[in-house]
Amino acid sequence: xxxxxxxxxxxxxxxxxxxxxxxxxxxxxxxxxxxxxxxxxxxxxxxxxxx
Numbered sequence: 709x710x711x712x713x714x715x716x717x718x719x720x721x722x723x724x725x726x727x728x729x730x731x732x733x734x735x736x737x738x739x740x741x742x743x744x745x746x747x748x749x750x751x752x753x754x755x756x757x758x759x
Contacts, residue, residue, distance in 0.1 A: 715723045 712723065715726065
């Protein structure tokens, strides 16, 4: 927290970009987890449509 506080005091613009970057990485990680869980369901859906 001290590092973020210092960053805010020294360069608020950089802190804002840093937080946006960290948030983007978090969202990409979450999307990757969701994609792995749903990957197994796709072939069943495709074969079910062919019948």
